[in-house]
Each structure stands twice: as structure tokens, then as C-alpha cells.
Amino acid sequence: MTSFAIIGHSARTDGGFSLNDLPGSGGRMDVLCRCVNASLFLSHDLRRDVCCYLVLCGEPAGPKTVQFSGDVLRSLSPDERSAGALIKKALDTVCGNEFREAAAGVFVRKGGLDRLMTEHTFALLDEKGQDIRAAGSLPDSFLLSDHQNFSEQEESQLAACPRYSVGPRCLHADHTITVVHNELDRRICGWK
Amino acid sequence: MTSFAIIGHSARTDGGFSLNDLPGSGGRMDVLCRCVNASLFLSHDLRRDVCCYLVLCGEPAGPKTVQFSGDVLRSLSPDERSAGALIKKALDTVCGNEFREAAAGVFVRKGGLDRLMTEHTFALLDEKGQDIRAAGSLPDSFLLSDHQNFSEQEESQLAACPRYSVGPRCLHADHTITVVHNELDRRICGWK
Numbered sequence: 001m002t003s004f005a006i007i008g009h010s011a012r013t014d015g016g017f018s019l020n021d022l023p024g025s026g027g028r029m030d031v032l033c034r035c036v037n038a039s040l041f042l043s044h045d046l047r048r049d050v051c052c053y054l055v056l057c058g059e060p061a062g063p064k065t066v067q068f069s070g071d072v073l074r075s076l077s078p079d080e081r082s083a084g085a086l087i088k089k090a091l092d093t094v095c096g097n098e099f100r101e102a103a104a105g106v107f108v109r110k111g112g113l114d115r116l117m118t119e120h121t122f123a124l125l126d127e128k129g130q131d132i133r134a135a136g137s138l139p140d141s142f143l144l145s146d147h148q149n150f151s152e153q154e155e156s157q158l159a160a161c162p163r164y165s166v167g168p169r170c171l172h173a174d175h176t177i178t179v180v181h182n183e184l185d186r187r188i189c190g191w192k
Numbered sequence: 193m194t195s196f197a198i199i200g201h202s203a204r205t206d207g208g209f210s211l212n213d214l215p216g217s218g219g220r221m222d223v224l225c226r227c228v229n230a231s232l233f234l235s236h237d238l239r240r241d242v243c244c245y246l247v248l249c250g251e252p253a254g255p256k257t258v259q260f261s262g263d264v265l266r267s268l269s270p271d272e273r274s275a276g277a278l279i280k281k282a283l284d285t286v287c288g289n290e291f292r293e294a295a296a297g298v299f300v301r302k303g304g305l306d307r308l309m310t311e312h313t314f315a316l317l318d319e320k321g322q323d324i325r326a327a328g329s330l331p332d333s334f335l336l337s338d339h340q341n342f343s344e345q346e347e348s349q350l351a352a353c354p355r356y357s358v359g360p361r362c363l364h365a366d367h368t369i370t371v372v373h374n375e376l377d378r379r380i381c382g383w384k
Binding site for chain 1: 323362
């Protein structure tokens with residue numbers, strides 16, 4: 001199982017955003033929708049061995065985590081609105097500290113990065129990291145930031161995590177996930 | 193200058209589609225919007241040395257080609273609706289057989305693949321092609337299909353084109369573009 005977790009620093013933590021304005025009303029929820037797509041889609045198929053975690057840190061509630069589980073996910077289409085509608089449904093679901101299913105394969109709970117870090121050993125995707133192609137073996141859990149840098153507090157929390165870079169240019173989070181998948185696919189299938 | 197051209201087999205050729213339903217009303221215009229994003233975006237920047245051509249082949253008009261030119265493009269945001277709005281504006285612009293500017297850096301003309309093939313020497317991005325990492329040198333113009341395969345007629349038109357594959361799994365068109373960019377970035381910057 002490969003996991004990607006993305007921190008949405010300003011992403012809204014209730015369903016009070018419009019699918020017609022994911023960037024503005026959702027606190028750049030569009031960034032997270034594209035990360036869901038990049039994590040989970042193959043052509044005409046889903047990556048059933050992938051989990052995508054969205055760590056939402058914006059207004060108005062405390063942080064929440066939304067999980068998309070490829071193994072049981074249904075009703076996700078590749079367009080941004082489709083992921084946005086499922087996130088909205090999850091955020092409209094009353095939840096506590098444990099994951100609760102809001103739609104098939106989509107779960108939500110209160111809490112953010114602190115809890116997730118007790119459950120996964122993350123490597124960071126970061127332009128200052130080691131070239132992913134040169135790495136001897138790769139981890140199975142990757143953490144990355146949205147359009148903003150990791151905050152100072154996050155940087156200190158994450159100081160001990162290994163860091164990998166996907167290439168010489170600074171990319172959007174979803175593009176970074178796509179390149180990581182390509183590297184993992186190649187290794188699994190014996191392509192160099 | 194790197195060019196990507198994407199054939200939208202069912203993509204609408206007038207502006208009569210809704211930004212609230214790009215997949216349904218636009219003939220899978222969402223696929224093309226994501227290809228525009230993958231072709232042109234870096235983190236907090238645009239790839240100024242890239243052109244993206246959308247070859248629209250759906251109802252109701254004959255084929256049209258919409259060009260996004262990174263060197264002069266403005267007003268493009270990463271979300272699908274933003275690219276969709278610019279495509280819609282281009283398709284609402286009266287045009288002839290030569291490119292006409294519909295918005296800064298966005299051009300439209302009548303005609304499709306036949307004309308574009310007289311202007312560019314395309315390589316195809318196709319899962320049956322040579323591994324892009326193993327290729328000695330890479331071309332600067334890439335053609336790929338949307339969510340459908342190339343048609344029989346297109347296949348015969350394109351029979352002489354070299355074909356490259358980005359990896360062992362069959363990917364969405366926009367993910368394929370992202371991986372090609374990563375390979376080109378690495379070569380340009382001297383990363384292996």
C-alpha cells in the first residue's frame with residue numbers, strides 16, 4: 001500500500017464551500033482535488049493499492065483528515081468537481097476522532113498531522129531532497145505540502161523525515177505525486 | 193520550444209458548454225483542461241517555453257484548434273474551470289483558418305490534425321512506444337490522445353511517427369505530459 005498525505009494549509013474544514021469556486025471558497029481546495037486525482041487514477045482504472053490523505057487546516061473548525069482508500073473507493077471521476085463533491089460530503093459528515101465513512105472509500109476524522117505521523121513513517125517530497133531516481137529503495141508513505149511551504153512548526157515536526165526530490169524544477173503537488181508514481185511503477189515492473 | 197498537442201475526440205467545438213459540467217456538457221473538456229495545466233504549470237510560475245494545442249473534434253462545428261502559448265499567456269490559473277473558461281472564450285470567438293487571439297496567449301482557428309501535422313514533426317506518446325528514459329535524444333513536439341485511443345484514421349495518418357512510452361502503466365494524458373516534462377527537465381538541467 002502506497003500512501004500520499006497532502007497538507008492543505010488553508011483548506012476549509014467544513015462543507016461550506018462552492019464546487020463552482022474550489023480555489024476561492026474552498027481555501028485552495030482545487031489543489032487537494034488534483035492531488036486526489038494524481039494519487040488514485042490510472043487510465044480507465046483506479047490504483048487500488050493507494051491511500052490519499054488530505055490534512056485540512058483552514059477555517060472554521062480545527063484540523064480534519066479526509067482519507068480516500070483506493071481499495072474500496074467508488075464514485076470518483078477524474079474531474080476536480082468530483083473529488084471536491086466527495087470532500088464536501090465528508091466534511092458535512094459529523095465525525096469524531098476515529099475515521100468514519102462518508103461515502104464508499106472516503107473517510108473523515110478530526111485531527112491532523114500529529115495523529116497521522118503516529119500511524120505512518122513519512123518521507124517528504126521536497127525540492128531540497130535526494131533525487132528519487134538515485135535512491136536505493138523508496139518508502140511507501142509520502143508527505144507533501146500544497147501550494148504553500150511547510151510551516152515552521154511543521155518543519156520542526158518533520159525534521160527527522162527523509163526528503164526526496166522528483167527533479168530539478170519546483171512542481172505543483174499533484175505533478176510531484178504523478179512523477180513519484182512513475183518511479184514506483186517502473187521499479188515494481190522492472191523498468192529502469 | 194516544447195509543444196504538446198492533445199486530440200479531444202468528443203470535445204465541443206463551440207462555447208455551448210457549462211463550466212459547471214466540463215465532462216458532460218463539454219465532451220470531456222475536463223481532460224483537455226488538465227492537459228493545459230500539465231503542459232504549462234510550474235510551481236508559482238508558467239513554463240514560458242511551452243505551447244499546448246488542443247485539437248477539438250466534437251459537435252457541433254468542424255474541428256478547431258486552440259493554442260495556449262506559454263510565452264504570452266496571462267490569466268490562467270491551475271484549476272480546471274480557469275482553463276475551461278479560456279477555451280470557452282476561444283470557441284466563442286469568430287475565427288477562420290489562421291490563428292486569432294481570443295485572450296492573452298490563447299488562439300483559435302478552424303481545422304485540426306491535418307494542418308497541425310504540416311507544421312510540427314510529432315512524436316506520439318503511446319504505451320506501445322520506446323521507453324522515453326532510454327531514448328538517445330527527444331523531440332520537441334509530442335502528440336497524444338485524450339481518454340480515447342487514436343482512431344483508425346488517425347493511426348494511419350500517424351503511422352510514420354516515432355512513439356515513446358513514459359512507463360509500464362497506462363496513464364491519463366495529463367499525467368503522461370507531467371512525466372515527459374520531468375524527463376525533459378532532467379536532461380536540460382543535467383540530472384540523470
